[in-house]
Each structure stands twice: as structure tokens, then as C-alpha cells.
Amino acid sequence: MENLTLTIDGKQVTVPKGSTILQAAKSAGIHIPTLCYLENVHAIGACRVCLVEIEGARGLVASCVYPASEGLVVKTNTPRVRSARRAVVELMLSAHRQECTICGRSLNCELQAVSRQLGIDKSRFEGAMPKATLDLSSPSVVRDSSKCILCRRCVTVCHQVQSVGALFPVERGFDTAVVPALRKELSEVACVNCGQCITVCPVNALYEKDSTEAVWKALADPTKHVVVQTAPAVRVAIGEEFGMAPGTRVTGKMVTALRQMGFDKVFDTDFSADLTIMEEGHELLHRLQNGGVLPMTTSCSPGWIKFIEHFYPQLLPHVSSCKSPQQMFGALAKTYYAEKMGLKPEDVYVVSIMPCTAKKYEAGREEMSATNAGPDIDAVLTTREAAKMIREMGMDFTSLPDGQFDDPLGISTGAAVIFGATGGVMEAALRTVYEVVTGQTLENVNLTDVRGLEGVKEATVKVGDLDVKVAVASGLSNARKLMDKVVAGEADYHFIEIMCCPGGCLGGGGQPIPTTNEIRLARMKGIYDEDEAMTIRKSHENPAVIALYEEFLTKPLSHKSHELLHTHYTKRQKYPAAGSCECEKVEELVK
Amino acid sequence: MSTHTCECEEKAQQVAADEKERYEKLDKIIETCKGQKGVLIQVLHQAQELFGWLPEDVQIKVAEGLNVPISEVNGVITFYSFFNTVPRGEHTIRVCLGTACYVRGGKQVLEQFEKELKVAVGGTTENRKFSLEVNRCVGACGLAPVVTVGADIYRRVKLDKIPGIIAKYTNGRS
Numbered sequence A: 001m002e003n004l005t006l007t008i009d010g011k012q013v014t015v016p017k018g019s020t021i022l023q024a025a026k027s028a029g030i031h032i033p034t035l036c037y038l039e040n041v042h043a044i045g046a047c048r049v050c051l052v053e054i055e056g057a058r059g060l061v062a063s064c065v066y067p068a069s070e071g072l073v074v075k076t077n078t079p080r081v082r083s084a085r086r087a088v089v090e091l092m093l094s095a096h097r098q099e100c101t102i103c104g105r106s107l108n109c110e111l112q113a114v115s116r117q118l119g120i121d122k123s124r125f126e127g128a129m130p131k132a133t134l135d136l137s138s139p140s141v142v143r144d145s146s147k148c149i150l151c152r153r154c155v156t157v158c159h160q161v162q163s164v165g166a167l168f169p170v171e172r173g174f175d176t177a178v179v180p181a182l183r184k185e186l187s188e189v190a191c192v193n194c195g196q197c198i199t200v201c202p203v204n205a206l207y208e209k210d211s212t213e214a215v216w217k218a219l220a221d222p223t224k225h226v227v228v229q230t231a232p233a234v235r236v237a238i239g240e241e242f243g244m245a246p247g248t249r250v251t252g253k254m255v256t257a258l259r260q261m262g263f264d265k266v267f268d269t270d271f272s273a274d275l276t277i278m279e280e281g282h283e284l285l286h287r288l289q290n291g292g293v294l295p296m297t298t299s300c301s302p303g304w305i306k307f308i309e310h311f312y313p314q315l316l317p318h319v320s321s322c323k324s325p326q327q328m329f330g331a332l333a334k335t336y337y338a339e340k341m342g343l344k345p346e347d348v349y350v351v352s353i354m355p356c357t358a359k360k361y362e363a364g365r366e367e368m369s370a371t372n373a374g375p376d377i378d379a380v381l382t383t384r385e386a387a388k389m390i391r392e393m394g395m396d397f398t399s400l401p402d403g404q405f406d407d408p409l410g411i412s413t414g415a416a417v418i419f420g421a422t423g424g425v426m427e428a429a430l431r432t433v434y435e436v437v438t439g440q441t442l443e444n445v446n447l448t449d450v451r452g453l454e455g456v457k458e459a460t461v462k463v464g465d466l467d468v469k470v471a472v473a474s475g476l477s478n479a480r481k482l483m484d485k486v487v488a489g490e491a492d493y494h495f496i497e498i499m500c501c502p503g504g505c506l507g508g509g510g511q512p513i514p515t516t517n518e519i520r521l522a523r524m525k526g527i528y529d530e531d532e533a534m535t536i537r538k539s540h541e542n543p544a545v546i547a548l549y550e551e552f553l554t555k556p557l558s559h560k561s562h563e564l565l566h567t568h569y570t571k572r573q574k575y576p577a578a579g580s581c582e583c584e585k586v587e588e589l590v591k
Numbered sequence B: 001m002s003t004h005t006c007e008c009e010e011k012a013q014q015v016a017a018d019e020k021e022r023y024e025k026l027d028k029i030i031e032t033c034k035g036q037k038g039v040l041i042q043v044l045h046q047a048q049e050l051f052g053w054l055p056e057d058v059q060i061k062v063a064e065g066l067n068v069p070i071s072e073v074n075g076v077i078t079f080y081s082f083f084n085t086v087p088r089g090e091h092t093i094r095v096c097l098g099t100a101c102y103v104r105g106g107k108q109v110l111e112q113f114e115k116e117l118k119v120a121v122g123g124t125t126e127n128r129k130f131s132l133e134v135n136r137c138v139g140a141c142g143l144a145p146v147v148t149v150g151a152d153i154y155r156r157v158k159l160d161k162i163p164g165i166i167a168k169y170t171n172g173r174s
Ligand code: SF4
Pocket: A096, A097, A098, A099, A100, A101, A103, A104, A105, A106, A107, A109, A110, A111, A112, A147, A203, A204, A205
């Protein structure tokens, strides 16, 4: 690639052609503050915090969009630059409900950090505050416009990365607001609850619906037997909330923390991930052998499920009927486990800790009730919420001793933990399908073709006489590419794995903030290391799963399995119900 | 006129037929623009000419037809002031709030219209008779405050003249 050389703050910097000033400065170790810019995702020069001075140019320019060119002389730290940046941020603060002491993003807030970095210690501007809305309609995502700085990152992520397009800016000038389509509430529009908008929001304008209060209440209730399950991706990320490096494996510490918090049993979603492989692997075989609908797609990502329900309802027969591991766990906790323990289902309170905000929505889907007595999952905490509770306990997380998951719903294999990474469900399924079909031992269990951050991956795997063609996508815009192929009849795959969030659950909307590609890769490494460290690495060898079939379910796809572990889907509208006449609204205005 | 349908029924049928025709025309507009880049604003313009405003149903139809998210269609419409998201009345009343009109009571005139019509600026009366808008100087500053109703101009409007102006357009036709 061609290079060019420019001068930044007196330093000669050589960068590839096409770089922006911001990128050039970064490569030279010069830090320019930003608020709306998001590496690889979003560079629109909207917030004007990254202003720099260019020799010969009259005005200051936004360095995140200004191209570097040969011989350019840039100054990033003159009095003029500093005072302009301060003015920009002070204006922003004048329209911002500043309440850092009681704000969920305090100490992890980009506005707070930039304000501190620029040395802002008073507000010079006072003015009218824009009208604020607090949208609590969604089971997953809360919108608080009084904190929004209009950076539009959420819009870019929702449209470009997820191809959902639920949010957009409306009006202009002082009236500008980032809102759900047609100014409806979030729950009324086609939003898939993925929470990717939350993870990119620089401030507390978007956050998950709180479940910590409900969980504290259940833990304090002596009549409840409270159990918790932890998703695979949580154990390689929650350490970040306590200052540990991304990807640090803290499974044992996490178990200890939860036990100290007062859970009666600390179980593992990995157990039901192994079970999912048994059911889903056999469903795939059944479809292959009986001319069923192909390609079959995975069903463990609730954001993906809501996406296909809204945008490709005609393809729903392709989706595996298996419940997600979270929901399989819930169904078993209230039946198999309750029976085993001699407990009434309604006295078992099931909490999930998930890297995901869509899981909150999934838990509330009305079909997710195996006992017909309320939901199978009583509360879903994100990784961030679980960390918040650990902090509230005053625990020193980093120095906790390692604990062990409880029997029987805490026993799992390496195949289950890789559910947390894109490609993991596929790899785990093929480890089992191969051995079930051929009756031979799979020597190399690592299916590296489907690993990694690439948006769409393909592979062909020889299983006996059959070449099984598979595809894997993460991020819904990538899922869309595969679905368009299916619609066009150009997808000759047998099996497709879709995870809603880029990189899979490890980059989920409930994970620690920030999540960058670098952090995704670190968490991914943690997941595959965890797999390698397990003695058993194939789901069908999980002894607790084998016992479950012997004692309770009989065999995969049995009547009982269908009753408890499988589900159905709902066609949903792509557009909110239109108000065809605005007269009523107008009248309201007048009153 | 046929003997067995009463007049109002016939009228309702006519309204429905007109509406259907407008939607068919919209389909054609979308069909010709489909697949081209940057046609959203153009299509919205034509749709507004057709319907007089852009109801949510029309916004959704344009979104579906051009394969643009509905949130973006609505965002674009609300960004530009020449798009209307409320229906237009038969007559548009515009009160000038240019500097001259403002200092000579334009604001009060506007408030009086709001009160009399029971509608806020930008809105349309329930009977779809009037829409109320604001003008930024019509260049008749010597005659301030100025009010226009369609093509008619009213000069030096006093508060007590307002009911008369409204009545002129309320009675008479339909
Ligand atoms: S969003 Fe950031 S700046 Fe605003 S109140 Fe919260 S912590 Fe403070």
C-alpha cells in the first residue's frame, strides 16, 4: 500500500494513504479525544471533540474524518484547539442531565472521561434542557434521552452492523432526538433486543432493564430455593469489570462469588448447552434422513430468533425447534431438578447470568413455561448486572478462591463452553454428529475453519458418506446475507449457525463495556483455552446429560424432550401499527 | 344520481375510491424509482403532492417499496420542514411572524387563531378545514401584522377581526 508522510505536533508520521488524521495521530502515540468516533464502525465528525488545527487552513477540522495528506502540518494541542474542544463539550453538558454520582455509567462514561481530560470544572453555559423521555417499554433496553449526546453510534450499529434499523435521529437543531421508528416506544417497533446499541453508547442514554432488585429480593426470601446458571461467555468477561485483562478466565472466582451471594445452587448453562447439542444434532440428522427442511439454522440466540420472526417469517421452518440453552435449563430446573430435590416448581427461583440483553426478552416469551405456572426463568442478569451485585457485596473479586459448579446441572464439557464464540455451536454439533453417524471416534476435535471473527464462514465436513456443508454468521447484517441466499434458493448448506452479536455471545449486548475487536479476540481465546482445559470435550459424553436421558427424558427427540426442550416461533410485523390519522394527537396538543 | 343510494353513502364511496387511486399512483411512483440511489426524498415529495401530507401508512409503503428502514424514512421527513406529518386542512392560514409583524402583534394574532381554531401551530382542525402555520415575512411589512389564507391576504389584522376571517371560510362551501 502507498504511504504518505505528514507532521503532527512536530513529529514526522508515515501512514498508509487513506488514513485520517485521527488514525495517523494514534499511530504516532498522540491521543486526540473523541466522543462519537468508534473504530471500524462509526466516523461522522458529528461531536466535534476531535478538532485539530491545520497549518494554512482557516477553521479547525474534525480529525476523525479529515484525510491525512502528504506534507500536512497538524497541531493537536494548541490553546485554540483546547478552548474549542472545551466549548464543544461544555455546550454538550449544558443539555445533559449531569448526575454522575447516581448514574450507571459513572467511571465508565466517555463524556465524563473527556470532560475530565479537558479539565472542565464548571459549566459556563446554561440553557433550556431538551424534553426528556424515559422509555421503559422494552424488556431489555431502557432509553433515557436526558443523557443522550446525539453521537449516533447506536444508529450506525443498529442499521449497519445489525441491519435492523430500529433507531434514527428525527427533527433537527435543538429538537433533534434519536428515537425508535415513527417516535414509537422501543417495544412497539421491530427491535431485536440485542443491546448492541447499549455497548456502543458512550453515556448512560441506553442501558439494560434492571433485574438486580428482583434477584436480591429472591435471595432474601427464605421460602425460595434460588439457583443460578451462568452462560459460557460470562466467565471470560466478568473479570474486566474488576480491572482484569479481557479474556481472563475467572470461572472459579465467579462460582465462589455467586455462592457467597447466597444462591442455593450454582449451576452452569454449559450443562444445557451440551443437552442442546444432543437435541439439535439429532434434529439435524432427522431432517437429513427424512427429507426435512434444509438448511437448518440454530436457535440459541434470541436476538436472531426475533430478527427472523420480523424480517424473514417465511423462513421460520428452517429454524431448529430446540429451545436455547437458557430455556432448556429453566424447563429442567422446574421439572427434573425440582422433582429430584422434592421441591415444588413454584418454590424454585431460577436466575440466569447472560452476556445478553435479548435473554431478558426470551425469558418472558409466553411459551417459555414448562410447568404452565409462570416463566421457567425468573430473572436474567447481564454480565454487567452480576458484576454490580458482586461489587455491592463488597467482595474483592480478584482474590477470591476458585469454586466448583454444583451437581448435576453444573456438569459440562468443552463443547458447551465454545457456545460463547461464533462458530462454537457448529463445532460442538459436528463433534457429536460425526460420532453418532459414523460410530467412530473423532480424533481432531478442533474445527478451526469455523473459528474467528469473520462475519460469514463456510466449511465442508466429511461425516461418513456425506459432505456436510455448513455456514456460520455473526452480526445480523451477516445473517441477512445468508438468509437472502436461502430466499434466492442459492444456499446449498445443510446447517447454518447464526449468532446475533458480532463475534458471538462473547460480544453480547450484556457484556462489559467497551467491547472492541481486540477485546472480542481476547475473550475468544479465553473460551477456546477453557475448552482445551476440559477433560471431556464432546457433548454426548457429558455424564450428567447421559444420566438425564436415562432417568428422565429417555432419548433425544423423545416425547418428553419435545414437551420440555422444544418450542415454536411467531410471525411478527416488520412495521409498527400505523396511526392513519393524527387528529387525536393534535387534539391532545391543544388540550 | 341513482335512486337507491343516498348522497352521503355515495360520497363515502367516492372518498374510498379516491384514496385507493392515490395508493395505486404511489405504487407506480415507487415502482419507477425502485433500485435507484438517493431517490427517497424525491419519492416523498411526490407522495406528499399526492396525499397532501405523509401519513404513517404512506411512510411505511415508501419504506417497504424502496427497501429503506421506516425509522430512516421518518427521520428524513421530520428533518425537512417542507414535509408534513399531519394532514393539511382545506385552507392554510399563515400568520406572519417576521420582525415587523411580530412587534406589531403577530404573536397575539397567532395565539388568537390557536384559541379560536383549537389547534396548535403546525396542526389541522378536526374537521380538516384549516391548517395553521407561521410565515417568516411576506414582504408586506408596512401592513403588519399580515395573515394569509390560501391566496387571500389580510392586512393590519386586529384580534377582533379573527372570528370574521375564519367564518368567511367556514360557511358557504361544503
Ligand atoms: S452519562 Fe456520564 S456524564 Fe452523564 S451523568 Fe452519567 S456518568 Fe455522568
